[in-house]
Amino acid sequence: MDSVGLDVNRLRVLGAIARRGSMTGAAADLQYTPSAISQQVRRLEAEVGQPVLERHTRGVRLTDAGRAIVRHLASIDNQLAALQSELDDIAGLRAGSLRLGTFPTVAASLLPVAVNRFHQEHPGVDLKVVSARLEQLMEHLERRRVEMTLLWDYPWSRIEVPELELIELLQDPTEVVVSATHHLAGRGEVRMAELAHESWVTRGGAHPVAEVLSWTALRAGFEPTVAFEANDYQEAQAMVAVGLGVALAPRLALANLRDDVTVLSLGDEAPRRRILLAALKGRSPTPAERAMAQVLRDVGAEAAADLGSARAARDGGSATPPS
Template sequence: MQLDVGRLRLLAAIAQHGSMTGAAAALSYTPSAISQQVRRLEAEVGHPVLERHPRGVVLTDAGKAIVAHVGSIERQLEALEVELDDIAGLRAGSLRLGTFPTVASSLLPLAVNRFRERHPGVRLSVLSARLELLLEHLERRRVEMALLWDYEWSRINQPELVLRQVTEDPTAVVVSRSHPLASRKAVQMAELADESWVIRGGGHPVAEVLSRTAHAAGFEPTVSFEANDYQEAQAMVAVGMGVALAPRLALANLRDDVTVLSLGADAPRRRILLASLVGRVPTPAEVAMAEILVAAADATAVRRTAER
């Protein structure tokens, strides 16, 4: 059984005014339109809802049951309207965001703080994972949107995703404070041909960045240490095991005994992307977070430039 809420309300109005004519006048309907709606309601219910008499109408048992519930329905609809207004106004609702470790430890905390300050009523949850798992989380609707990354030679090209570029993340060189190049602001990759290299192990993408960048500069890099994370890589650089490449966002928490050198305009850059599924209408919370992420990325880039 499917009941039309508007017809339920109309029956309650008839009961309130004591006649279909009175309800028609109150609701700006014609009496014939009211009568037609009552017949449709009776067809939906499967029972008469009114007994018609010369002096008016009387509710049947089915009609009385409907009218008894209409007040509760009205209150629930009013509560629903308030909740929907709160969601539209970012006073309620939720947002599930996917991210990856280097963004989660650099750009994202600033964005999370701003989002919570502006929209404290929205429940925000963040899930950090590697790229392949983030794509799965999006596909399985475990998150509404996710921060992803790609390089020029390995673009994300999935037609089911809508991608928005948040920022570009250039690759930089990390050297120890005692390294002969430590006083420099920038370096050319060819100048590092004789260096030993600390890389991320396990087939990490930055190892491919090193290989491609070194080959373009005319040398084969010599690897001295394979690290599990960027903090470990920094520690090995600090004690002279070699130099390292890392995305700038991976260097937000920099050790005091290492320094960062720019590779200039030729530095490989990865795109930081905000992804969602094609065909989804973004919620107000998603729109707000996207704007905050872009603003936070711009602020991070300005601060990084000022520190050079």
């Protein structure tokens, strides 16, 4: 006998027979015909591989196998009810879990808003967040260490992985950071060519923003002179603040801006990175994944609107750069 092949409904039929003492009584309780009850018993006996009832002129009596089934039936029903309750909780986002990947600049800007909103709406879901570099996040997703992850890319280096489902949340523009005393500090917008003779503070360790600087400077016709390679954006801001150079940074990396630096827009010249939500194709998202994806879409749309409003205010309140 293969226990995996047992039909729970047939077990319940036998339980009804034991409770009522006859097949006719069980048929009335379950709204079956007596012949349907008899057929279910025969199929159960085939699954069990031995008789579960002894039939006699006065009715039926459980065999040892039948009594064993009835003895375990209540426990089986309780476990199935507990399972259904847990499944209902997961479907209703009252339980379950979600592992989400992210990267530092989003973790310091957009993600706290999204996590707070998700926790408020679904406090029963166990949310875990892993922060890493792009290559590690891709590996985490591939190895199923996370169910979904935030990623980014630039126009010259698009993520093109057929196995990934990508949702664009927003576009994050690159901006220029200068000290509050810099001669361009009063400007809302600047052209990259105007910065050709500046020294630059950038990120070390082959950080992506260094590539952004090289790409943007090349398009503007110059080779940037790097004065300092910082370990993080806060360190870069500190070096900019004391006049060591100017820096490029994605807007989301400037959520915690120092008082002694200011940000200038590059206007239409600004490289924009896509902030993406990625998951593996070919798998059905859980309710928790669908809920988080919607929260991130909403937060991304709000952030995009804020970026647009900030640029409009800056454009309206600052002088136009000279031609």
